[in-house]
């Protein structure tokens with residue numbers, strides 16, 4: 124996964140990337156926003172980007188090196204996620220003390236340490252007070268990311284010491300038009316049907332306007348991002364995936380890296396469409412590649428098909 128998956132939180136991604144790029148990522152960050160807006164995924168991608176020795180020019184983690192994989196597996200020694208206790212739903216002082224102790228130590232493998240406190244407003248007062256000192260004088264090479272859905276649960280002194288990163292509620296993306304959704308449904312159904320390349324242009328597609336083609340590409344990208352984030356418990360109520368039908372088997376058949384490659388491809392499509400490409404040529408290429416990307420899923424879903 125990469126920051127791409129957070130495309131609905133464009134301002135978050137650009138703020139984080141600009142901090143990374145300038146080498147001025149704050150020691151304390153507060154990711155504030157409703158549950159299910161991708162805060163946790165953003166914190167993890169941020170850790171990967173801080174650690175990754177092969178970070179791309181675009182400041183994305185490479186996703187394939189040992190470091191990226193360890194963070195994804197929740198097993199990187201310089202990355203720690205603290206969550207509320209299952210029984211009490213509170214974060215007690217002990218894990219916070221442990222975090223504070225570790226923050227004073229050198230990183231073990233990465234250039235820095237990243238600690239994430241999920242539902243930080245669930246820290247009791249002792250825990251928050253203990254953390255405050257570390258936030259006031261953060262040891263070098265430590266980033267503490269607090270995730271919260273309501274700032275009120277946090278001490279004002281904690282809030283004032285953490286750099287605020289606001290996650291907007293999902294669903295504030297422009298509403299999807301029914302006819303664009305129908306085309307997305309058609310595109311996915313067609314790509315999965317095993318139709319041959321020669322047949323690959325549904326009759327009315329070459330007559331689409333550029334704006335309509337862009338809407339389809341954007342909705343496809345939204346659909347795949349939602350599919351990817353759904354695996355992390357992020358739910359888009361009224362999102363694109365919820366409005367398309369009969370695709371749950373496809374979603375299960377696609378692995379994360381395939382979805383990522385589809386998202387990259389759709390990004391390229393968007394660029395092509397905003398340049399002056401001839402739409403007929405565009406759709407010819409578009410269909411071929413979409414079918415190719417979905418080949419494995421198609422084989423999995425319809426054994427025996429090409």
Ligand SMILES: [Zn+2]
Nearest residue numbers: 175185188191
């Ligand atoms: Zn990497």
